[in-house]
Amino acid sequence: MTLFRVSVHIVPRKGLLDPQGKAVTDALHTLGFSAVADVHVGRHLIIETQATDAKAAEASVKEMCSRLLANPVTEDYEIEAVKPV
């Protein structure tokens, strides 16, 4: 068993309202960053987990995402990287 560090992005589904992103866009405009067109705010998770290989680590993190970490109705997740620690 090896320790793997898996990075995951969880973002609001495209087309769904993203009130947090809208609030950040407005705040950036107020601060003078008028070139900002749009902001999306999601979560970035770094999960350290034991697994036999990178494939097994990725599969187990996918299961964690669908069972606990991401809301399947409103969010999409993607595995960004799987690296041995």
Add this chain to the structure above:
Amino acid sequence: MTLFRVSVHIVPRKGLLDPQGKAVTDALHTLGFSAVADVHVGRHLIIETQATDAKAAEASVKEMCSRLLANPVTEDYEIEAVKPV
């Protein structure tokens, strides 16, 4: 001016308490994912901004991070990618 899509990770500083990460670790253990050693929870921002080139887009997002998006006392940020849309 071109529209760039800049991805940013904002994560709790190493060594600081990360109660959200601890809560997720515990929840994963409860669900049976006993191989999980540690979880860190941060934010993942996707910022679409107009800029003359990728360097200018990155510089402007760095300024946004230090002025609004990241708490310099407790968080670190890193620009993950800068891509024209």
